[in-house]
Amino acid sequence: MDAKKEIDKLRTELDRHNRLYYAGEPEISDYDFDQKLRRLQELEAAHPELFDPNSPTQRVGGEKIESFKSVVHDPPMLSIENAYSVEELHEWDERVKRGLGIDQVEYEAELKIDGVSIDLLYENGHLARAATRGDGVRGDDVTPNVRTVRALPLRLETRVKRLEVRGEIYISKKDFEKLNEQLEDAGEEALANPRNAAAGSLRQKDPKLAAQRRLSAFIYHLVGADDLRVESQSAAYELLTKVGLPLNPQRGVFRDIAAVERFIEKWHERRHELPFEIDGIVVKVNRREEQLELGATSKAPRWAIAYKYPPEAAQTVVRKINLYVGRTGVVTPVAEFDPVHIGGTTVVNASLHNFDELARKDARIGDTIVVEKGGDIIPKVVEVLKEKRPRGAREVKPPVSCPVCGQPLHRFEGEVAVRCINQGCPAIVRQSITHFGSRKAMDIEGLGDQTVVAMLEAGLIADYASIYQLTADQIAALERKGEKSAEKLIDNIEKSKGNELSRLIYALGIRFVGERVAKVLAERFHSIDSLMDASPEELLDTPEIGPKLAESITFYFSVPANRARIEKMKKLGLRPKYVPLATGNRLAGKTVVVTGTLQQFSRDEIHKLIEREGGKAAGSVSSKTSYVVAGEAAGSKLAKARELGVPVLSEQEFVDMLGG
Numbered sequence: 001m002d003a004k005k006e007i008d009k010l011r012t013e014l015d016r017h018n019r020l021y022y023a024g025e026p027e028i029s030d031y032d033f034d035q036k037l038r039r040l041q042e043l044e045a046a047h048p049e050l051f052d053p054n055s056p057t058q059r060v061g062g063e064k065i066e067s068f069k070s071v072v073h074d075p076p077m078l079s080i081e082n083a084y085s086v087e088e089l090h091e092w093d094e095r096v097k098r099g100l101g102i103d104q105v106e107y108e109a110e111l112k113i114d115g116v117s118i119d120l121l122y123e124n125g126h127l128a129r130a131a132t133r134g135d136g137v138r139g140d141d142v143t144p145n146v147r148t149v150r151a152l153p154l155r156l157e158t159r160v161k162r163l164e165v166r167g168e169i170y171i172s173k174k175d176f177e178k179l180n181e182q183l184e185d186a187g188e189e190a191l192a193n194p195r196n197a198a199a200g201s202l203r204q205k206d207p208k209l210a211a212q213r214r215l216s217a218f219i220y221h222l223v224g225a226d227d228l229r230v231e232s233q234s235a236a237y238e239l240l241t242k243v244g245l246p247l248n249p250q251r252g253v254f255r256d257i258a259a260v261e262r263f264i265e266k267w268h269e270r271r272h273e274l275p276f277e278i279d280g281i282v283v284k285v286n287r288r289e290e291q292l293e294l295g296a297t298s299k300a301p302r303w304a305i306a307y308k309y310p311p312e313a314a315q316t317v318v319r320k321i322n323l324y325v326g327r328t329g330v331v332t333p334v335a336e337f338d339p340v341h342i343g344g345t346t347v348v349n350a351s352l353h354n355f356d357e358l359a360r361k362d363a364r365i366g367d368t369i370v371v372e373k374g375g376d377i378i379p380k381v382v383e384v385l386k387e388k389r390p391r392g393a394r395e396v397k398p399p400v401s402c403p404v405c406g407q408p409l410h411r412f413e414g415e416v417a418v419r420c421i422n423q424g425c426p427a428i429v430r431q432s433i434t435h436f437g438s439r440k441a442m443d444i445e446g447l448g449d450q451t452v453v454a455m456l457e458a459g460l461i462a463d464y465a466s467i468y469q470l471t472a473d474q475i476a477a478l479e480r481k482g483e484k485s486a487e488k489l490i491d492n493i494e495k496s497k498g499n500e501l502s503r504l505i506y507a508l509g510i511r512f513v514g515e516r517v518a519k520v521l522a523e524r525f526h527s528i529d530s531l532m533d534a535s536p537e538e539l540l541d542t543p544e545i546g547p548k549l550a551e552s553i554t555f556y557f558s559v560p561a562n563r564a565r566i567e568k569m570k571k572l573g574l575r576p577k578y579v580p581l582a583t584g585n586r587l588a589g590k591t592v593v594v595t596g597t598l599q600q601f602s603r604d605e606i607h608k609l610i611e612r613e614g615g616k617a618a619g620s621v622s623s624k625t626s627y628v629v630a631g632e633a634a635g636s637k638l639a640k641a642r643e644l645g646v647p648v649l650s651e652q653e654f655v656d657m658l659g660g
Contacts, residue, residue, distance in 0.1 A: 003046070004050055007043050011040065011055055014056040015056060015153065015157075016157070017033055017036075031650070033642065034646070034647040034648050037645045040055070040057055041645075052126075054147070054154035054155055055154075056154070058154075065144055065145075065204075066205075068140035068141060068142065068203075070134075070138050070140065071139050071141050072137065073119060073134075073138065075223070076136045077117060077134075077139070077166065078300050080282065080300055080305060080306045081304075081305050081306070082305070082308050083305050083306070083307045089257065089283070089305065089307050090257060092305045093257040095302070096294065096303065099294050099302060100294065104255070105257075105285055106253060106256075106286045107286055108234055108251065108253050108285075108286040109251065109252060109263050109282065109283045109284070110220065110248045110251035110252075110281070110282055111250045111267060111278045112278055112279055112306055114193070114194060114276075114279045115168040115170030115171075115194070115195055116133075116168065116170070116195065116202060117132070117133040117166065117168060118132065118142075118166065118167055118169050118217070119131045119133070119165075119166050119223075120146070120152070120166070120219075121162070121164050122160075122163040124161055125155050125156045125158055126154065126155055127143070127146070127152070127153075127154045127155070129141060129143050130147075131143075132202060144207040144210075145201065145204060145207050146169070147207070150214075151216045151246045156243045156244055157242075157243060157244055158242075160225045160243070162224070162226060163222075163243070164222075165221060165245065166221040166223060167217055167218055167219035167220050167245075168217065168218050169202060169215055169217050170195075170198050170215070170216055170218070170276055171194045171197045171201070171213060171276075172194075172214070172216060172275050172276050173274075173275060176277075179191065179197055194277045197213065198213075201213040201215055202215075211623075217246060218248045219246060220247075229288075230288060231288055232287050233286045234253050234286055236288075237251070257283075260281075264281045267281060271309070278309075279309060280307050280308040281307045282304065282305075282307075283304065283307060285303040291303040311372050312372060313342065313370050314340035314341070314342050314347075314370070315340075315369070316337040316371055317367070317368055318335050318337050318363060318364070318365055319336055319338065319365065320365060321334070321335055321336070321352070321358070322334045323399060325403065325404050327428060327431040327435075328419070329420040329422075329425070329428060331409060331417075331419065332351055333353075333354070333355060334352065335349065335369065337349075340371060342379065347371060347373075347379045349379065350371055350380055350381050351378075352381060354416045354417055354418075355398035355416075355418065357416075358398075361381060361384050366390050367388070368385040368389075369385065370385065398418060402427075404420070404425050404427040405426060405427070407421075407561075421555055421559055422561055423508070423509060423561070424565070430452060430453065433447075433463065433464045433467070434448070434449050434452050435509055436464035436467070436507045436508075437464075437496075437507075440515055441503055441506050442499055442503055442507045443496065443499065443503065444467070444493055445488075445492045446485065446488060446492055455475075458478060460474050464507070464565070465565040465569045466568075468497070468569055468572035468573065470489075471490070473486075494573075498577060500576065500579045501528065501578045502515075502521070502523075502581075503518070505521050505522055505528070506518035508562075508566075510552060511552045513552070513553065514619075516617070517545070517549065519581055519611065520542060520543060521542065522578060523580070523581045524542045526578045528566060528576055531553075532566065534554075536550050539554065584612055584613040584614060585614045586613040587614050588613075589614070589615075591624055592610045592616070592626060592627050593618050593625050593627075594610075594617065594629045595631065595634045595637035595638055596631030596634030598631040598651050600655065606629070620637070621637050621640040621644065621646060625646045626646075627646070627647050627649050627654070628641040628646050628648045628649070629648075629651060630650065631651055
């Protein structure tokens with residue numbers, strides 16, 4: 001078989017197996033899928049003249065977008081009229097019946113996803129163009145970004161030469177929360193809602209960044225498919241399902257508006273169960289001939305309406321604005337208010353995120369505020385009712401020193417967050433001590449969260465350095481502790497004094513320094529003293545260390561209290577040893593992610609094996625991952641590997657690859 005025929009065959013097979021995978025009906029194993037994908041990658045690399053932007057190998061994002069081209073929508077992408085009450089919905093139903101001159105109309109209804117509208121054009125089964133709604137007449141061509149949306153097929157199983165559809169790009173609640181956590185940890189402003197997250201992702205100039213946002217999609221309208229005519233909205237959906245496009249799973253056909261109303265009530269009660277955000281129900285006249293007869297105004301079709309659920313919100317009064325210091329030292333203003341019941345729970349606090357946001361909202365102690373549940377999960381202050389502001393309402397200014405330890409706060413360049421960088425701050429101490437003794441850090445068995453809390457309350461420890469001053473008698477005197485458990489804990493503390501240098505570096509809790517970076521730093525500097533005295537230039541000259549990391553490490557060791565703790569531990573017998581990271585080269589240059597339960601290795605053991613062979617043991621799957629080793633009950637990491645086309649190995653296949 002020549003290269004072109006084999007490439008075409010593999011692309012067709014992989015597209016089909018990808019659709020079956022998302023439908024929950026896989027026909028081949030992950031390993032077989034990966035072998036086909038790897039073969040396709042090899043062939044495409046050898047034959048660049050056969051490049052196809054819609055190949056299964058191109059899901060991780062292509063070249064950067066210099067500028068967004070304008071796309072004219074024909075027909076225009078009209079808005080949908082809204083109904084904010086059952087009365088308004090029934091009024092629309094009456095207008096529809098009058099317009100058609102009949103007494104009863106069949107409707108199609110579905111969940112209204114809170115996302116961003118998109119227009120997709122497929123030519124000869126291939127995704128040719130994706131455009132935002134824009135002003136309804138003109139939108140932006142965002143095809144490179146939409147190609148990264150895994151739920152959307154890049155090639156369809158159809159003989160239709162030209163198929164145009166419209167749908168909604170969205171981000172799930174879970175992925176939205178993860179995204180905001182990442183943004184806040186990086187000192188960037190959190191996004192207001194999933195809709196903003198989806199819209200911003202489609203406007204990224206770098207498709208690789210869009211790919212990281214884990215966008216999804218549902219199709220809700222067939223614009224045209226050659227000269228095919230469909231009799232109804234539901235028939236159109238049957239056609240779209242057959243060609244492999246994703247549709248809203250919660251939809252139905254209803255004999256009248258009363259049946260639609262029951263559907264609306266059902267999902268009003270159950271919408272919190274959904275993995276994505278909705279703000280209502282879209283109702284459409286089902287039969288196409290009736291849609292055409294009703295037509296449209298200049299702004300909206302007469303045959304569709306969006307019933308909008310009222311926002312779950314309540315007014316309350318701010319009693320305090322507390323300053324919360326998190327584990328990474330970020331100081332966050334949090335509004336404390338009179339209890340209100342929203343979305344089935346009682347709410348008394350809501351984060352104001354950062355001091356820029358606090359100033360923008362101009363929230364003060366004593367103000368009446370409107371609180372909603374963002375994503376039906378996270379309480380948020382959406383409005384300050386300044387007309388109700390009482391005399392003496394107190395403004396809270398950004399602090400210059402930590403509200404807990406009094407040390408100066410720092411704001412890193414380009415960040416909105418202000419941070420306490422004193423690791424001795426009591427607000428940080430509890431979590432930092434627990435982290436210090438955790439399995440992947442100093443591995444002090446018995447030094448769990450409850451034990452740490454008990455020691456802090458008894459005044460036995462003040463920071464992680466004072467762990468090494470503990471005696472068995474002190475520990476045995478604690479509630480629920482005996483002589484045996486106390487002696488065992490002291491033995492484990494003593495044993496940790498000779499741990500690998502990389503464990504100590506990770507245990508210190510330096511911002512941005514995870515397990516992998518700690519090993520890189522140990523490999524470069526060989527001792528804690530050399531690392532403490534390293535210049536920014538030396539750090540930047542270290543593999544995998546960029547400007548942000550170098551700044552964070554330099555700042556950590558510039559704090560006298562942090563250096564003093566390390567010196568104290570050394571005097572108490574801490575002697576971390578440097579252990580070379582790699583002794584073999586069978587995984588040189590490779591990144592390996594392990595997921596699921598293994599039979600032959602613990603997680604730490606297989607990570608050490610990977611590193612001894614020159615590889616990098618990573619915690620998350622990306623396009624740069626070389627292999628995923630999947631044990632039993634592998635979950636989301638395995639799914640992501642499949643999405644990105646990363647080769648998946650069983651535990652035994654991995655062992656065999658390394659020569660047994």
